Amino acid sequence: MSNGAGREPDDVLDLLVVGGGVMGLFTAYHASRTQARVAVVELGEIGDPLTASFGRTRSYRRDYLEAGYTRFADEAIRLWTEFETATGADVLVRCGCMNIANTKITPDLDNTYATLSTDVLKRLGIPVTSYDTEGIAATYPFLQADLGDLDPVGGLVDLRTVTATLTKALDEAGVVVHQKTSTTAIEQAGDGLVTVTTSSGVFVTRSLVITAGHGTNGVLNLLPGNQLQVPITKDRPSEARYYTPPAETRHLYTSENMPVMAYLDTGIYLHPIVEGVIDAVKIGFYNPPDMPRGTTSINSVGDFVEQCMPGLLEAESVPVTDVDQCDYDLVADDHFVLGDVPGFSNVFVGVGWRGTGYKYAPWVGRVLAELSCQEGTVYDVARFTPSRFVTA
Ligand SMILES: Cc1cc2nc3c(=O)[nH]c(=O)nc-3n(C[C@H](O)[C@H](O)[C@H](O)COP(=O)(O)OP(=O)(O)OC[C@H]3O[C@@H](n4cnc5c(N)ncnc54)[C@H](O)[C@@H]3O)c2cc1C
DSSP, rough: OOOOOOSGGGGEEEEEEEOSSSSHHHHHHHTTTTTTTEEEEEETTTTTTTTTTSSSEEEEOOOOSSSHHHHHHHHHHHHHHHHHHHHOOEEOOOOOOOEOTTTTOOOGGGGGGHHHHHHHHHHHHHOOOEEHHHHHHHHHHOOSSEEEEEEETOEEEEEHHHHHHHHHHHHHHTOEESSOOOOEEEEEEEOEEEEEEETTTTEEEEEEOOOGGGGGGHHTTTTTOBOOOOOEEEEOEEEEEEEOOOOOGGGGBBBBTOOOETTTTTEEEEEEEBTTBBSSEEEEEETTSSSSOOOOOSSSHHHHHHHHHHHGGSSSEEOOOOOOOOEEEEEETSEEEEEOOTOTTTTEEEEOOOOOOOGGGHHHHHHHHHHSSSSSSSSGGGGOOGGBBOOO
């Protein structure tokens, strides 16, 4: 098997991916399925649990305030299922995803994220199961809320299984992932081929995809004549804690009985216990920069537990430190950046997932694989064009 590096014409790659997070690995996965010769270069190590793509769980959901993001999330879930069928791996924990609200905290239920996002789903013909105060008390006895809108199709992604499955599939397809590899120069010849100089060798490739997260602008800067700089900034949850309920009530909080939950008006999101994946409830608190802060009585994970899940007050609680010590990549206009790098017909970029990217990974990977290896994509991604950030 070739290691993917070299200068002989036989060794010309169809695709080199710079950045081996979940977006880069899924790009390589989809490209390798169309027989393309593919390699990946990654600055760090695949599977590092402190990076964005390799923790334990990420939620997947379809509830957005914009129909476009809902449609693509729906398609991504279809592609996750296709990935499971193709590889035989179980990567989705199908526990549902429920937006909640409590009238004591956000009295105007009609204007909560739950109601507004449910309106979008219903408009698109996506069924949502709605619970009122009594329905919640009967179905989710651990929760004090007056509104619960459940999309049964959402849930959690098991990241370690995704990483192991992708790594195996890439290996079987002959895709070499060069870890601990820095990229020092990129040149484009008259014939269009791109030469990429790295600490693991020199690669000549027909097309290049950059999925380097917060390192993306650094890689773009290596492209001679590049005028694209993506305005990405870093942000991270204010707080995330694990809660381990006592044995008598533990069953209430497992993915069989508890969905992924979010109270986004207060910045709270929760992941249930998943057998074999994570043995504690994860509760995070995050207010994006554009959300008004401090407008509710919930200013910490502890506030939420006290007001909405008092059964966990007795649970053992520790900060999340084993995973997720990473940053969201926020974009100035709050939209994905996905498409061709202006001025280069065969260089593509995908970045700016604003803390919501993981669920889209198989879809992003398919888009970038099609753009780079099949001369175009079946999806309409015009709104995500990187050209909106050309500096000159
Ligand atoms: C705390 C947290 C919670 C989240 N929760 C959710 C969630 O519940 N649901 C959801 O859908 N999404 C969630 N997300 C978002 C999701 O995890 C990310 O959008 C996704 O993992 C981004 O993947 P990526 O491949 O673009 O970036 P990354 O995982 O950052 O990968 C980029 C890779 O490029 C490499 N790189 C950088 N520079 C170079 C270079 N010069 N050369 C080569 N390689 C380079 C980096 O080392 C890195 O491995 C969360 C994110 C965080 C931080």
